[in-house]
Amino acid sequence: MNLPVTALPRRSALLTGAALAATALLLTACSSSGSTPGDNAGGTGSANGGAKLTLTVGDFGTFGYKEAGLFDAYMAAHPNITIKETTTTAEGDYWTALQTHLSAGGGLADVQALEVGRIALATSDALSNDFENLAKAPGLSQGDYLPWKWQQATTADGRTIGLGTDVGPMAICYRQDLFQAAGLPSDPAAVSALWAGDWSKYVEAGKQFQAKAPKGSFFMDSATGMFNGVVSSSSQQYYKGGKLDYKNSPSVKSAWDLAMQADAAGLSQGLKEFDTPWQTAFSQSTFATTVCPSWQQANIQKYSGAGNSGKWNIAQAPAAGNWGGSFLAVPSSGKHKAEAAALVAWLTAPEQQAKVFQAVGNIPSNQKAYELPGLADFKNPFIGPNAATGQIFSTAAKAIQPAEIGPHSGDVKDDISNGILLVEQNHKSATDAWNTTVQQIDSSVQ
Amino acid sequence: MATSTGPGRRQTWRTRLYRWDSKGSPYAFVAPFFLVFAAFGLFPLLYTGWLSLHQVSLYNVSRSHWVGLRNYTDLFSGPPSRFFWNALRNTITLGALSTVPQLLIALGLAHLLNYRLRGRTFLRTALLAPYATSVAAATLVFALIFSPEGGMANWLLGLVGAGPVHWEAGHWTSQFAIALIVTWRWTGYNALIYLAAMQAVPGDLYEAAAIDGANRWRQFWHVTVPALRPTILFTVVVSTIGATQLFGEPYLFGGQSGHQGGAANQYETLGVLMYDQGFRNSMLGRASAVAWTMFALLLLLGLVNALIARRLRRAH
Numbered sequence: 001m002n003l004p005v006t007a008l009p010r011r012s013a014l015l016t017g018a019a020l021a022a023t024a025l026l027l028t029a030c031s032s033s034g035s036t037p038g039d040n041a042g043g044t045g046s047a048n049g050g051a052k053l054t055l056t057v058g059d060f061g062t063f064g065y066k067e068a069g070l071f072d073a074y075m076a077a078h079p080n081i082t083i084k085e086t087t088t089t090a091e092g093d094y095w096t097a098l099q100t101h102l103s104a105g106g107g108l109a110d111v112q113a114l115e116v117g118r119i120a121l122a123t124s125d126a127l128s129n130d131f132e133n134l135a136k137a138p139g140l141s142q143g144d145y146l147p148w149k150w151q152q153a154t155t156a157d158g159r160t161i162g163l164g165t166d167v168g169p170m171a172i173c174y175r176q177d178l179f180q181a182a183g184l185p186s187d188p189a190a191v192s193a194l195w196a197g198d199w200s201k202y203v204e205a206g207k208q209f210q211a212k213a214p215k216g217s218f219f220m221d222s223a224t225g226m227f228n229g230v231v232s233s234s235s236q237q238y239y240k241g242g243k244l245d246y247k248n249s250p251s252v253k254s255a256w257d258l259a260m261q262a263d264a265a266g267l268s269q270g271l272k273e274f275d276t277p278w279q280t281a282f283s284q285s286t287f288a289t290t291v292c293p294s295w296q297q298a299n300i301q302k303y304s305g306a307g308n309s310g311k312w313n314i315a316q317a318p319a320a321g322n323w324g325g326s327f328l329a330v331p332s333s334g335k336h337k338a339e340a341a342a343l344v345a346w347l348t349a350p351e352q353q354a355k356v357f358q359a360v361g362n363i364p365s366n367q368k369a370y371e372l373p374g375l376a377d378f379k380n381p382f383i384g385p386n387a388a389t390g391q392i393f394s395t396a397a398k399a400i401q402p403a404e405i406g407p408h409s410g411d412v413k414d415d416i417s418n419g420i421l422l423v424e425q426n427h428k429s430a431t432d433a434w435n436t437t438v439q440q441i442d443s444s445v446q
Numbered sequence: 447m448a449t450s451t452g453p454g455r456r457q458t459w460r461t462r463l464y465r466w467d468s469k470g471s472p473y474a475f476v477a478p479f480f481l482v483f484a485a486f487g488l489f490p491l492l493y494t495g496w497l498s499l500h501q502v503s504l505y506n507v508s509r510s511h512w513v514g515l516r517n518y519t520d521l522f523s524g525p526p527s528r529f530f531w532n533a534l535r536n537t538i539t540l541g542a543l544s545t546v547p548q549l550l551i552a553l554g555l556a557h558l559l560n561y562r563l564r565g566r567t568f569l570r571t572a573l574l575a576p577y578a579t580s581v582a583a584a585t586l587v588f589a590l591i592f593s594p595e596g597g598m599a600n601w602l603l604g605l606v607g608a609g610p611v612h613w614e615a616g617h618w619t620s621q622f623a624i625a626l627i628v629t630w631r632w633t634g635y636n637a638l639i640y641l642a643a644m645q646a647v648p649g650d651l652y653e654a655a656a657i658d659g660a661n662r663w664r665q666f667w668h669v670t671v672p673a674l675r676p677t678i679l680f681t682v683v684v685s686t687i688g689a690t691q692l693f694g695e696p697y698l699f700g701g702q703s704g705h706q707g708g709a710a711n712q713y714e715t716l717g718v719l720m721y722d723q724g725f726r727n728s729m730l731g732r733a734s735a736v737a738w739t740m741f742a743l744l745l746l747l748g749l750v751n752a753l754i755a756r757r758l759r760r761a762h
Contacts, residue, residue: 092705096725099505126506250709272709275701279593421709425615428710436710443526444727 053336054082055343058109060094062298062327063087063165064360070352074343080341090249091115093229098421104131108331110340114162116152116325117410121161123155124407131161132330132337137345144350144368148402153327162327163348164365166356166421169396170229170317172202173264173383177311178288182212188387192316199230199318203258203345206267209288218269223259223288224417229291230255231413232403233321239406244445246412249437259420259428269423273417279303285311293323294363294393301382313384316392320399325365370394408445415440465671477641491741498734503540505728517735526723526732531713533677533719536621540696540715541689544632549681552633552694553674556640557666570641573634589614589699592623599623614700617712624713627695632688636681643677675758683751693717716740 010343065071071083081375086109088094095118101107114122121127123137133155135142140368142150148260152161172195176186184205195201206219213219220226234251238244248251261439262268269287271278282303290296292314300312328344330337346352353364354372361380378390404422419437422428428436498517521530541600559570591598592613600610611621646669655665671678692715697704697714700713705722707714714722716736724733 092726095505099728103505104505121505125649126503126509272702275703276589277593277595280593286597362710400610406671418703418706421703425612426710426712443529443731444723 004364005408006373007099015327017343033168044127044287052080052082052168053339055111055336055340056109057083057111057113057343058088058094059085059113059326060091060115061330062090062295062360062362063113063201064362065347068355068359070355072348074346075298075393078329081343083343087090088388093133093303094126102127102331102386105333108333110334110336111344112331113165114153114327114329115410116168116322116327116405119152119162119327120405120409121407122329123153128161130156130161132332132333132334132384133159134330134341135160135165137163137341137371139342139349140345144366145348146365146367146397146400148400149325149365150403153329162329165326165328165348165353166295166324166362167365167397167400168232168295168322168324169363169393169400170323171292171294171392171396172315172317172401173292173312174289174315175285175287176313176384178285179209179213181214182209182281182288184209184402188311188313188315189382191313193407195318196316199226199233199258202226202318203262203265206262206289207265210265210267211265211306213288216286218231218287219289221269221278222271222273223268224420225291226262227255227259227417227420228413229317229321230258232323233319233408235401235402235403237405239404239408242404242406244406244408244412244417248340251287252350252416256416256434260423262418265421270421272421272425274299283308286304291317291323295324297361297380297383297389301380304382309382310385314380314387314392315326315398320401320402322397322400342420343405357390363397367398370398380400389395410439411444415444467752478513479649484530486632494734496738497730498732500731502730503726503728503729507730510731513731515730518739519661520732521735521739524531524720529711529714529719530736531582533707533714533716535592535694536707536711536713537690537715537717540621540625540692540713541686543621544628545685547680548629549636549685552636552639552672552681553630553678555637556644558751559641570638573637576631576673579631579634582698585627585695585698588627588630589622589701614708615710615712617710620699620713623698624695627699628689628692632685636685639681640674640677643674647673679755679758681752683748686751687744687746690740690747692719693721697721697740703733716743 024381039364050052057071071085073081075081088097088410094113095115098108098112122131134140135158138165146167149167150160152384153164172191179186179191185194194205209219210357229253231249234249236249236251238246238249238252240249248383263270269281271281271287279299280303282300283305283306285304290300292300299313304312328348330340330344332338349368350366353362353366354369354375356362356367357364358374358378364370369406376394377388378388379385379387381387382387414438418440419433422433422436423430476543497510499511499512499514501513501516516524517680519527522644557565559573563569579698594600594610594612594614598612599613603609603611611619613623635752649675651669652665655669660668696713696715696718700708703709705718705726707718716739720733720740723736724727
């Protein structure tokens, strides 16, 4: 054996060094959020002139604050405040972590974003006490927010735990070149007129398209997108009177039937939305329409690629509806609750929401923002350079009928979308797929 | 007088100290492992068992209520039973599809690398490369290969005139694809273990066999494999445990529907089911019941394995 004598000590020194470094990292990470004790004594929200403090913001996807320069502007106006943002790409991962932190009572940011699919759970008895009431946050005017959006974040006993950031008014994005090739009108007004007022006309238009479509192209990306569109534009969705009642919901029934029709007629490419093949299909121009909540524009632009610039256009959806959108909330366990509430009120004020829209395309939940210059007359250079994008989305946003959403709305939506995939991808019969879906929902809702 | 008893007493004190040292020190040395195990292994295990007897949601762990064995009866015959039995079947089929070829290929590779080859060290290191790749990276690459939109697998099939296959949607095609990822990642690792064991086989056994006129195939079959029997048993056990806990590959392979192992749960394993119940449906109690069922399954496998090992030893 010829073991070098120094091997062991050197290695252990290395290990000790690594352990020390890790500990140091942990310590600094912990202290960065709580380095300024006692700065919240007044709790009046008078941010100026106070001790230095750091506000942490936890969110997911693209909220657009950094892109619109809002954090920098706020820090410039409040020299004692530093803002740190932590972003998770997938909302599902974000929500899982947030739930765990809430139940453990630690690791929360001063401001936490909540997606609309989670808001019913967040306002329920189980979770609402973990959040601050923001109804009286400084500089806030309740009338500015879309009333239904305000209501969604309000608990049964009248506490408003989240302020609306964006909403997801729907349109239909379509490929002008494919529409022309199939002999359909391609002008936004004429396309909107094709299916105005009724989702079944959208399926009819699809049959016309498919009859003369270029080989290998489909009318829609997936029937699940249309399913969500139909349900999202109804005021009765998955809940009725506080109870899960999707089996008797007229919108669920008609949306399911339309999806089955679309599949049977071969209108859908049968892709799983947001999945990699779906993303690839954008660049390969294999489908002609997709249901287009305002935030979908960013996806279309990202996945279609520069080569497809100007080929997409945007038309009104058969019926106004809302798909997606978020809130900002302040967890009660935070150290700087008053300052966090002031930040949330400022971030969701009309001027700031308009800036976010111009930067990343999120439609404001603040009605006042629709009147600001640069919003209603906004045009997207990538999608339909001449389409009245801002006009279409702000009109749709104002026409949204509020719907009752419950704690499991998001889960049920996911399960039924999956049921449609069973027909589209796994070639099950409509009846089989529906039965499996019901079993899945029964098993996942306790 | 006093001085004469002094050294004697010191002697006994010293021997006693020595005895404590030689008896106690080993316990002190192994204590850190057991303390860490108690904190991060035993406690979670018992706590999970406790949770599995409650109805408890992820976002409100403090508000749990006792339901006895209901989570287990639900799992075996209640509303989620269909998904449980399906996941158990998938775990077994996926396990067989990945473990068997993996070990056979590893054995063959190890045998080839045992010969004198040029660049042997390089080849041996290269074997470990897939093992060093992260599950996420490997799975994403394979998901692209098996993608229905411009995937390489369908392109190759197209070359020989076979129609495109929707790999992810099919029951067997998706399991085949996932088994391929597992096989790709672990074959090299097992091959290195076999190689190490092969090098411990005395060279004169081969020489004797060669003198007796045995070709390489017969040498492999009659000298190498019997000598490797304990090692093979070890890799079978380790791979079986790995297969029972299979999670990362199916979860990531499924993309948007990975949390439930595909739209039709066609490749949902027990690990994926546990994640789905706990973190997507927020049912910690039921997820804990799945975890304990998996644990029981592993104990059972361990027992079966111990019996086989004893039988083999006796036969030897």
